[in-house]
Structures are given as structure tokens and as C-alpha cells.
Amino acid sequence: MLQVIFLGTAGSLPTPDRSLPAILVNREGELLLFDCGEGTQRQMMIARTGMMRLSHIFLTHLHADHILGIPGLLETMAFQGREDPLVIAGPPRTARMVSILNGLGCCARDFEVRALELKPGDAVRMNGYTVKAI
Numbered sequence: 001m002l003q004v005i006f007l008g009t010a011g012s013l014p015t016p017d018r019s020l021p022a023i024l025v026n027r028e029g030e031l032l033l034f035d036c037g038e039g040t041q042r043q044m045m046i047a048r049t050g051m052m053r054l055s056h057i058f059l060t061h062l063h064a065d066h067i068l069g070i071p072g073l074l075e076t077m078a079f080q081g082r083e084d085p086l087v088i089a090g091p092p093r094t095a096r097m098v099s100i101l102n103g104l105g106c107c108a109r110d111f112e113v114r115a116l117e118l119k120p121g122d123a124v125r126m127n128g129y130t131v132k133a134i
Contacts, residue, residue: 002027007043008035012065019043020065027129033057040069041076052082056124058131059090062097071104078109089116089124089131 003026008019020037024044031054033040044051051073059066070088077086088098098115116124118133 005047005049007040007047008037010037012063014039020069021060022069024049029053030055030127032131035060035066036069036073037065038068038072041073044073051077052080052084054086055084056087056089056126056131058124059088059094061091062093067097070101074101074109074113077111082109082111085112085114087114087116089118091133092117092119094118 005024005026007022007024008014010018010020012020014020014037019039019042021035022037022040022043023034024047025032025034026049031049031051033054033056036057036059041051054077057070074086088094088101090097094117095115098113102109102113118124120133122133124131
């Protein structure tokens with residue numbers, strides 16, 4: 001089963017009814033997040049999607065409105081006792097951004113956050129499917 005949940009569709013500016021960019025894909029229980037604007041963790045709570053099964057965050061680009069929800073999401077997962085690694089995949093400079101994010105926050109994380117930089121045409125092979133950068 002494939003479920004697509006639009007957590008945020010407001011573009012650069014949130015509105016009272018729309019949050020910043022974030023789309024969650026639930027494929028047979030595996031969660032993939034595409035972009036992570038501010039407030040994504042709250043939207044996940046409202047939608048009751050959970051976040052501990054999140055395996056990857058795919059970033060379309062590194063503008064602030066697509067990434068500033070990551071620090072809060074990481075902290076919430078740490079507070080909830082996450083241990084599984086998380087991959088943040090995106091365009092060139094994603095590794096630098098992940099390095100900076102790993103230095104933020106007051107909570108020591110017991111899980112690894114890995115960076116994966118993708119160029120157009122690169123593919124991430126998952127369990128039974130592929131996510132392709134375009």
C-alpha cells in the first residue's frame with residue numbers, strides 16, 4: 001500500500017491553514033519524507049503518522065523553507081528514544097548542512113544521521129523500489 005500525506009504545501013510562507021513544504025510517503029509502513037519545512041513534526045503529530053519509522057528525508061533543494069523543520073524533528077526523535085539511523089538525501093552541499101545540523105540542539109542523539117548527496121539521475125535503491133533524483 002502506498003499512502004501520500006501532504007503535511008505542508010504553502011511554499012515559502014506558512015498561512016493559518018497551510019504549513020511549509022513537506023510530503024510524507026508511507027510505503028507498506030516505511031516512512032519517507034520529501035522536504036521538511038518548519039512545523040513538519042507538528043504536522044506529523046496532527047496527521048498521526050508517527051515519525052520513528054522514518055528512514056529517509058529527501059530534500060528537493062536546500063532553501064530554508066524546505067529544511068528548517070529538520071532540527072526540531074531530529075530532537076523530537078531523540079527525545080522519543082530513536083536508535084535507528086536516518087538518511088538525509090539531497091543535492092550537493094547536503095553533507096555540509098547535515099554536519100551543521102548535527103551540531104545543533106541540546107540533546108545528545110543516540111542515532112546516526114547520515115548525509116547522501118545526489119545528482120540528477122542518481123538513484124537510491126530501497127527495499128523493492130527506487131527513489132530517483134531528477
